Amino acid sequence: MVNITETSKALFVDFAQDAGNWNGMPLIGGNVMITNAKADRGNLTQLKKAGLVETEYDSFERLTWLTFTEDGERYAIELGIDLGSNLLKINWAHFHELIVLTDIEGISRLSGTAENGAKWIQFEVDYLAEQTEGECSICRKSLVDGWMCLDGGDEVCSSHIKLIR
Numbered sequence: 001m002v003n004i005t006e007t008s009k010a011l012f013v014d015f016a017q018d019a020g021n022w023n024g025m026p027l028i029g030g031n032v033m034i035t036n037a038k039a040d041r042g043n044l045t046q047l048k049k050a051g052l053v054e055t056e057y058d059s060f061e062r063l064t065w066l067t068f069t070e071d072g073e074r075y076a077i078e079l080g081i082d083l084g085s086n087l088l089k090i091n092w093a094h095f096h097e098l099i100v101l102t103d104i105e106g107i108s109r110l111s112g113t114a115e116n117g118a119k120w121i122q123f124e125v126d127y128l129a130e131q132t133e134g135e136c137s138i139c140r141k142s143l144v145d146g147w148m149c150l151d152g153g154d155e156v157c158s159s160h161i162k163l164i165r
């Protein structure tokens with residue numbers, strides 16, 4: 001039983017319906033505005049207190065993102081809202097951490113091994129082969145080149161990769 005006011009519920013619905021545009025993690029102030037008005041902030045606080053959503057402030061980009069908790073996902077389903085099939089479970093604590101690679105091999109296409117044992121390889125989108133641009137799983141920029149994890153397929157910008165030779 002979710003105990004929130006109708007206005008908080010309306011806000012939840014707005015974010016939930018917008019989530020699909022943001023891989024499940026809508027930008028606060030993106031398509032759904034939160035004004036500085038006390039009532040608006042109160043509704044968001046109520047959603048957080050009800051354990052439906054959490055907010056993640058990215059001090060580098062100065063943006064705040066909204067994430068849905070498991071309860072929030074369940075509530076959205078109850079309301080018949082699809083949060084987006086491509087929910088990215090990003091550990092935001094690692095936002096600015098580098099992926100450190102050792103055992104570097106290769107000449108034109110480098111590859112290396114991360115601390116967790118995952119293999120990463122450099123890639124470049126081949127337009128002739130009609131490959132589509134990738135999306136960085138850390139900062140979400142679209143990528144025409146970068147690094148791809150061979151264990152799981154994550155793609156990231158070169159700026160998140162540090163090579164130890």
Ligand SMILES: [Zn+2]
Nearest residue numbers: 136138139157
């Ligand atoms: Zn990136």
